[in-house]
Amino acid sequence: MCGIFGVHGHSDAVRLTQLGLYSLQHRGQESAGVVFVDEKGGARAVRSMGTMNDAMSAELERVKGVTAIGHTRYSTAGSSTIENAQPVLSRTRGGFVALAHNGNLTNAAELRMDLEERGSIFTSTMDSEVIVHRLARSNADRPEERLAEALCEVEGAYSLIVTMGDTLLAARDPRGWRPLVLGRLGDAPVFASETCALDIVGATYEREVQPGEVVAVDAEGMRSSFPLPRRELKRCVFEYVYFARPDSRVFGGSVDRARRALGKRLARECPAPGAELVFSVPDSSNSAALGFAEESGLPYELALIRNHYIGRTFIQPTQAGRDAKVKVKYNPVREVLEGKKVVMVDDSIVRGTTTRGLVALVRAAGAREVHMRVSSPPVTGPCYYGIDTPSREELIAARLTPEEIARDLGVDSLGYLSLEGMLASVPGGPHGFCHACFSGDYPTAPPTDPDKLRFGCGC
Numbered sequence: 476m477c478g479i480f481g482v483h484g485h486s487d488a489v490r491l492t493q494l495g496l497y498s499l500q501h502r503g504q505e506s507a508g509v510v511f512v513d514e515k516g517g518a519r520a521v522r523s524m525g526t527m528n529d530a531m532s533a534e535l536e537r538v539k540g541v542t543a544i545g546h547t548r549y550s551t552a553g554s555s556t557i558e559n560a561q562p563v564l565s566r567t568r569g570g571f572v573a574l575a576h577n578g579n580l581t582n583a584a585e586l587r588m589d590l591e592e593r594g595s596i597f598t599s600t601m602d603s604e605v606i607v608h609r610l611a612r613s614n615a616d617r618p619e620e621r622l623a624e625a626l627c628e629v630e631g632a633y634s635l636i637v638t639m640g641d642t643l644l645a646a647r648d649p650r651g652w653r654p655l656v657l658g659r660l661g662d663a664p665v666f667a668s669e670t671c672a673l674d675i676v677g678a679t680y681e682r683e684v685q686p687g688e689v690v691a692v693d694a695e696g697m698r699s700s701f702p703l704p705r706r707e708l709k710r711c712v713f714e715y716v717y718f719a720r721p722d723s724r725v726f727g728g729s730v731d732r733a734r735r736a737l738g739k740r741l742a743r744e745c746p747a748p749g750a751e752l753v754f755s756v757p758d759s760s761n762s763a764a765l766g767f768a769e770e771s772g773l774p775y776e777l778a779l780i781r782n783h784y785i786g787r788t789f790i791q792p793t794q795a796g797r798d799a800k801v802k803v804k805y806n807p808v809r810e811v812l813e814g815k816k817v818v819m820v821d822d823s824i825v826r827g828t829t830t831r832g833l834v835a836l837v838r839a840a841g842a843r844e845v846h847m848r849v850s851s852p853p854v855t856g857p858c859y860y861g862i863d864t865p866s867r868e869e870l871i872a873a874r875l876t877p878e879e880i881a882r883d884l885g886v887d888s889l890g891y892l893s894l895e896g897m898l899a900s901v902p903g904g905p906h907g908f909c910h911a912c913f914s915g916d917y918p919t920a921p922p923t924d925p926d927k928l929r930f931g932c933g934c
C-alpha cells in the first residue's frame with residue numbers, strides 16, 4: 476500500500492507536497508519521495524528510505540517547484556531499496572516523466588518481459604516502472620492520450636499521479652480499487668489518496684477521481700476523460716476496515732462512520748453477554764470499538780497504551796522472543812483490566828501473532844475473561860491488489876477454524892463480523908467492493924506466478 480499526493484501550478488508546491496506526505500505516512504513507511512517541476516520544466520527527485528525525515532525536509536526547504544508529486548511507500552519483503560522508492564523520475568524523448576503509484580499490477584511480470592524483449596532496460600524491480608516504459612513508447616499527442624495508451628493493457632490496481640512536462644495527470648483503474656481524491660487550494664488542483672492530506676494543506680475537497688478516469692491539468696485548465704474499458708466496481712473494502720485514516724473520506728464515504736457502523740454491527744452479530752467493558756487495540760480499531768461500546772451499552776476504556784515512538788527499524792531483541800515486539804509497542808493498564816471480564820475489539824486478524832501477544836499481556840494484567848471481537852471477517856487469502864498481506868500459509872484463518880483460532884489465541888470467546896455484515900456497514904455498500912481476501916472471490920485471475928509480484932512494489 477502507498478500514499479500519493481500531487482499539486483499543480485502553486486508557487487509552494489514542494490512544501491504542500493511535503494505536508495501532504497506527512498498526512499499519508501500511515502499508508503507507507505518504507506520510503507518517501509517528492510518530484511518537483513520548476514518553471515522551466517526541469518524536474519528533480521528527493522527520495523529517502525524510511526518516513527519523511529528531518530534530512531529530507533531540510534533538503535526540500537531549499538528547493539522550489541510549481542508542480543510537485545509525492546509518494547509514501549509500504550514495504551514488501553526483500554525489495555526495500557532506494558531504487559524502488561517513488562516517485563519514479565525518467566527523462567524521455569518527450570521530456571521528464573514522473574510517476575507515483577498506489578496499487579499492484581497483476582500482469583506486470585508479463586508486461587515487463589515483453590518490454591525487456593523489445594529492448595527496455597529497467598532500473599528498479601517495481602511493477603510501476605512498466606507504466607513509465609509504456610508511456611515513453613507512446614506516440615500519442617496529448618499527455619492524457621499517452622497515459623491512456625500506456626494503461627490500456629495494464630491489469631490490476633492503480634491510482635496514479637503523473638507529471639509529463641508541465642502537465643499533471645491523475646488516473647484510477649476502472650475497478651477503482653484504490654482511493655484518489657481531487658481538491659482545490661485557490662486555483663491549484665490537489666490530488667491525494669485520502670482527504671486528510673487535503674485538510675493539512677487547507678485544500679477544499681471537490682470529488683473523487685472516478686474509476687477509469689484520467690484527469691489532465693495544464694496551463695489551459697483541467698480535462699477529464701474515460702478512455703479505459705468499463706469494469707465492475709471493486710473498491711477495496713479493507714480501506715474502510717483498516718487502512719485509511721478515520722479522519723479521511725475515501726470512496727465518497729467517511730472512514731470514521733464506516734468503522735463505527737462496523738463496530739455496531741459486530742456488537743449485534745456477536746454480543747458478549749456478561750462483559751464489563753470494551754477496549755480497542757490502538758489506533759486502527761479505536762472507531763470500531765467505540766461503535767461496539769455504543770451499541771452494546773458497555774463502557775469504552777483505554778486498556779492498552781500504544782508507544783508511538785517505535786519505528787519500523789526497531790530491532791527485535793533476539794533473547795526476548797516473539798512477544799517482545801508486542802510488548803515494546805503496547806502496554807496494558809492494570810487498573811482498567813484487573814478482575815474484569817473484557818471485550819477486546821480489533822479491526823482484523825492477519826497472522827495472529829500480534830493478537831496472541833496482546834491476549835497474553837491483557838491476561839497478565841489481571842483480566843478475568845477476554846472476549847475477542849473482530850470488525851471484519853476472517854482473512855483467508857492474500858491480496859494481489861496492493862495490500863501486503865502475507866502468503867496463504869501464514870494467514871491464521873486459512874489454516875484454522877474460528878474455534879481453533881480462539882484456542883490458539885487464548886481467548887474465552889472469539890467473534891468475527893460476517894461478510895454480509897461488513898458489506899452492509901460500509902458507505903455505498905453492499906455492492907461495488909472487492910472482498911477477495913475475506914471471501915476468495917478474486918475479481919481477476921490471480922497472477923500466474925504470485926511470487927513474481929514480489930519483485931513489485933507491493934504498494
Ligand code: 5GP
Binds near residue numbers: 756759824829830862
Ligand atoms: P496479527 O494478530 O494478525 O499479527 O495482527 C493484527 C493486527 O494487525 C491488527 O491490529 C490490525 O490492525 C493490523 N493489521 C491488519 N492488516 C495489516 C497490514 O496490512 N499491515 C500492518 N502493519 N498491520 C495490519
Ligand code: SF4
Binds near residue numbers: 652712713714909913
Ligand atoms: Fe482489499 Fe482484500 Fe481486495 Fe486486497 S483482496 S483489494 S485487501 S479487499
Ligand code: MG
Binds near residue numbers: 756757759760822
Ligand atoms: Mg491494529
